[in-house]
Amino acid sequence: MGHDCSFLSALDVSSSFDSDARDRHSSDFGTEAIGERSAPDAVVRPKTTAEVATVLAAATDHGVPVTPYAAGTSLEGNPVPTEGGISMNMMAMDDVLAIRPDDLQIDVEPGVIGSRINEVAADHGCYFPPMPAANDIATIGGMIANDASGMTTVQYGEVHDWILELEVVLADGTVLTAGSKASKTSSGYNLKSLFVGSEGTLGVITRATLELTTAPTEKRGGRAVFPTLEGASSAVTAAVQAGIDVATLELIDSVSAEIANAHVGAGLADNPAVFFECHGVAGEHALSQLKAIFEENEASSISLASDDERMDELWAARRELAVAMQLYDSTRRPLHPGDVTVPISHYPDIIADAKSLGEKYDLLVPCFGHAGDGNVHYTVFVDPDDERMVERGEALYRELVERAIEYGGTATGEHGIGIGKRQFLVTEHESDGVETMQRLKRALDPTNTLNPGKIFPEE
């Protein structure tokens, strides 16, 4: 802490040392919720790849950490500058550089907001499918850095599946292009995938070529309500196992339903529900398959929609859930909001575990998530001023994540490791896996300039 960043003044790059700017770069959605902050010593706002390279090379020379920052919508403290130094705000690099509908490709800078990509693509009948739910505030650079995914991942895959090429600046200022504009390549090492999900610890992404697809001609979907959580989670598992072509398959438990229903005022029963959407001409067939599976698993109601208005109505509880959670109880805060993801046969198990752990620790733990991927977003609510409650929350959190790993799953399906999940890295990857990752970190960033204190466990 307290790194001397005065060398920045000699560089021709916009930089700021004022406390407001530093404060605005001291947290993300996840750490802010629980009141953890760590301010950088300076904030820079590069406008070009060359400026990024200049700052990185100088910072490496001066032994000053650099942590990339964008919209700050991450959940695991990924861009929080825990060791101070420079916060590199990428939001001034926000141009859509080119769209090539004939190749189904778009070139973007890292600070472009996700929804803007789809606005530009829509003018050409295209879209970028693997967006997270927060795509109207999150940047593409952040999505790539955390290997994000979202509601349609069950059909279309994760962000990394849709990246063709990346321009990346290494800690020493080296600028390289990873990947290819061809739809497939086996040329050399897969550098592109190494930078995706590396959370700004291996390089700073300055340009991305994304693959697009044609927008679906037809969309259908709906909502199924279940009397029991077991019925809802078993229905999800059965649908995935049957290989039904479903574009989204979301679950909310009864606590989430209660919170969301109160917020949207829908007057619905506070029961577990599954939300679903199917795309294309085969959608009608897929819906009928889903309906049969939901009935087998004793859904109490199944509502279908084939137009946007009706779909919006049915999806209201799911759509408003994130906001409803934030406003739920002013004395409680979500401790480590995030996700785990498990092999689909264990989806009912992890959902049941979350519920029983909530009972064991006497805490409210609403769960929801991209169920078709085996994904669970838990929200452990605690009063941050109640030390014992926070301790119980931490214990619950650890047990839940460890359970997911025991099922062959992962500590984090789509939000990265950041600060919050470092404690599980060795459990998940064993020391040989973690050490191999550290060998790569040392190879590309021997001075540990880029985003120190993240991903790897404390030593």
Add this chain to the structure above:
Amino acid sequence: MGHDCSFLSALDVSSSFDSDARDRHSSDFGTEAIGERSAPDAVVRPKTTAEVATVLAAATDHGVPVTPYAAGTSLEGNPVPTEGGISMNMMAMDDVLAIRPDDLQIDVEPGVIGSRINEVAADHGCYFPPMPAANDIATIGGMIANDASGMTTVQYGEVHDWILELEVVLADGTVLTAGSKASKTSSGYNLKSLFVGSEGTLGVITRATLELTTAPTEKRGGRAVFPTLEGASSAVTAAVQAGIDVATLELIDSVSAEIANAHVGAGLADNPAVFFECHGVAGEHALSQLKAIFEENEASSISLASDDERMDELWAARRELAVAMQLYDSTRRPLHPGDVTVPISHYPDIIADAKSLGEKYDLLVPCFGHAGDGNVHYTVFVDPDDERMVERGEALYRELVERAIEYGGTATGEHGIGIGKRQFLVTEHESDGVETMQRLKRALDPTNTLNPGKIFPEE
């Protein structure tokens, strides 16, 4: 060359020094075609991960290179031990370890032949889609090492898209597990994708967990014949740009058609043709869309099939093409058989280039490929004893690959770099990209034990 491998005798691992065994590990399909061979000093056949680790650790200690070898079906000399040492034959590790249909997953050892995976999966209504055409002789280990792909990649993606977890042994004998059995993860660096396509230069793959999908309930397809190559390649591009759900989209040019037709005795016109297949209940709709596009591009005939027998009949020329090429002319050999892949808008350009380069250098260059991916498999036929013809072939080859890179494409879409494509690595990735790859190589294999002389350009 001439490495002392006598230390192997002290290890409890099957090894052989006899010249027959060494000779059988001195080439692959690509190098054999043109008569290039390089024998190892010894051949080992590990049966377990522990044996792989023992050999690697000992070889690293003794400064002896180790090159993994499996079916030898690669095209770029990828497993040819150009610096001698040990050829590590993985074919004794050929167990299907487990299948978990409830998770749509299968665990396999690297020596398992591709088609066997689909036999086992079929018993559970599942399959592994991204197989290369040679899946009845190629191993899954080789497919992973070269990041292979094939006819259905246009719909289902490449091998790397279907790998969840890998067990890998590093040069120093470290055994690690990369990836997760969850369908998605953002936990730590993406080690898995780094090992995929690294051609045995970073580690030896000893186990893989593959994702499966449910077998398509319906298959339809057919063949369209075109009077001109331009019409055929433009039709392919238009189909991809329209986002039609096509599971395979293959093109053969008129020279390939001539060779294949003569071999299968079909009595067809020797014209360019496009072969296609559509899966699922939306297949009928997709076929009608394809038909319209083929008609717009002036196809002279379009034949459709909705049963396997008729499909086999229509696909005969495409299916038998590889064998027909081998038998075509006993005085000619394919020089550097392989592929390039370009962004789809440039597919007609690269196909036209191959034809005009054939004319320029007065050589026969039949082309075919997974057209929907922008992929071209060229076959530059030369008489290996005709030095000038070989020189012309090399010049043509270089020009064609460089043209693909100029179009934003890749020197190799699915066969890796091996020996044959090393000369293009810097052109494609620039020196900063190549140097970054070399940093990773040094980090994981500082003694350059694993498969030396591959991927990176000669120094």
